[in-house]
Amino acid sequence: MLRAVAQAFNRGRHLLVEAGTGTGKSMAYLIPAALWSLQNNQRVVISTNTINLQDQLIHKDIPDLRRILGIDLRAVVLKGRANYLCPRRWESFRRRGPENADEMRVFGKVLNWLRYTTTGDRAEINLNSPAERQVWLRLSAEDEGCTADTCLKTSGGRCPFFRARQAALGAHLVVVNHALLLTDVALGHRVLPDYDYLIIDEAHHLEEATTNALAFHVTYYDLEKLLSALGGPKHGILGWLLTATQGVLTASTYGQLAAMVEGVTNHAFQVEQTARRFFQEVERFMREQREGEPLGTYAQQERILPATRRQPAWLQVEMAWEEVERCLNPLLEGLKQLGQVTLEVQEALSEADQELASALNGPYRRLVEFTTHMNSLVFEPREDQIYWAEVQGDGTLPSLHVAPLHIGSLMERYIWQEKAAVILTSATLTAAGEFDYLRNRLNAAEADELALGSPFDYETSALLYVVNDIPEPTDRNGHQRAVENALVRLCRATGGRALVLFTSYEQLRRTSTAIAPLLAREDILVYEQGEGASPHALLETFRSAERAVLLGTRAFWEGVDVPGEALSVLVIARLPFDVPSDPVVAARAETFDDPFYEYSLPEAILRFRQGFGRLIRTQSDRGVVVVLDRRVLTKKYGRLFLESLPPCTVKVGPLSEVVETTRRWLNL
């Protein structure tokens, strides 16, 4: 891998490298990247999906490399603007003081944090609720209108974002995350300094991370909050504007400004009213789509397709949106004018009011974004976007969503064509031994490829046991009973030490409720992924518990790293196919001639391989993977799952023998 990466850099080629667990992947790209950067005076950007990997690179691998090779290698982490505190906004907030409980909590946290932070990076503080994160956004460097020149004098070089960017400019290696990589260029934020050499680790996540970063969603409540922050003549940002300019403007100009504020307040009120009607109309439309049936356990998601827009019921939604737009246009115009006036008098404003223009600009930008997305959702869809509405069963109004259909074209435009050499790597890039799926998703037709196995001896360390006599998952109750039965027996035999991977939270809950009391009698604890603890905290607890079983869904199919005996059994309850009705999955599936074989299957195989990879983390690990979905045996596609795994010992047998076989394999 090291040689291949070095060659790709030397020859200016793009490369896809799959390297199994234990290869030492990060060193295999860090060494050539570091030497290339030092010798050619070229910056190399390294993108990861998880914070864990970022931390590992910056706190362990790169320092090791520096020490061992004796090189003066400068490496930094650079994040999106919204991660850094903006001292100017903070100062203005501090002078005005918090106005509500959320602001008060964030105020307290930041005040305390500022005593010791050297980075100004929000990862160092806990911002728990969405409301707190909203307050943070208003204090962050998110406003891309700022430049070092505009505020160097006020922030005195204390701006964490500009310091981080400055450090990145002088670094050999710049570590970023996938979300930043493409949004930075696609949305024109330009946070990253120029670079020609790029390494994308955990590359199987690039599409999902970019999709999430570019996706837009909005609820009526978001809009309500935004307009309430805007306020009116006596409160909020508009109230602040009038207080700040009193005494600065002549009486008559001030009078005009007050009238403008009055007008904007009225328009904002009308937008709020009409927007409520608009979201209510969407809700009515959704109800009509389910023919008045009450909502079940799951949220209802309706894609907005050309055919949807032709339905008579959609007409009401269109009319309601037209009403919103009628009020939005003068509101936007008014806000723009207020922004101009503020900029004109900025110099005369007090220190505490310097943030006013940027405070006004925030809601303006968000309203423009809202208008653009809603216009295309309702009337003028773009071919490269997916639109849908979603309603929960909790009585709240629906949310509206927009996401990119394909990120391949962005990759082509901003990455493949722009950069001299790009390396994509991960332990799982191939499905059924081929890179085709990834190439297709990322428009990576031209890249070279290299697939390296794992140095681990899976044949002696991992046993794959496929149960052949349980009902298929289509028989929901039968399959569920078999899963519960298998888990109880297995866990009793192994004293826990098991990770069970599910594809739905509902099945996880059902299983947990059924098995937890039975296992409790044997002093075995059942930990389940849920709304409370974060996956990270749950893993820590599982690692340190003596007799425990961990039940997880999505986040646990990968990223779980429990070496040693604490994890000796991995159970795959069901093959990890995506939910076909998910709007993004459904829209993407439609772009294939054979959606199942070309899209759903490779996605599921990639995740299956990720899941399997949780078991053996070191040379000395030993364990059993039990597959409780016999479609790997009965379906034509099943063998593709098995063939995608590293060569391990495979046994196919009845449920009744799984315990004994596991015992023998683990020498229990």
Ligand code: SF4
């Ligand atoms: S440059 Fe100024 S306005 Fe921009 S984030 Fe830094 S301190 Fe804030």
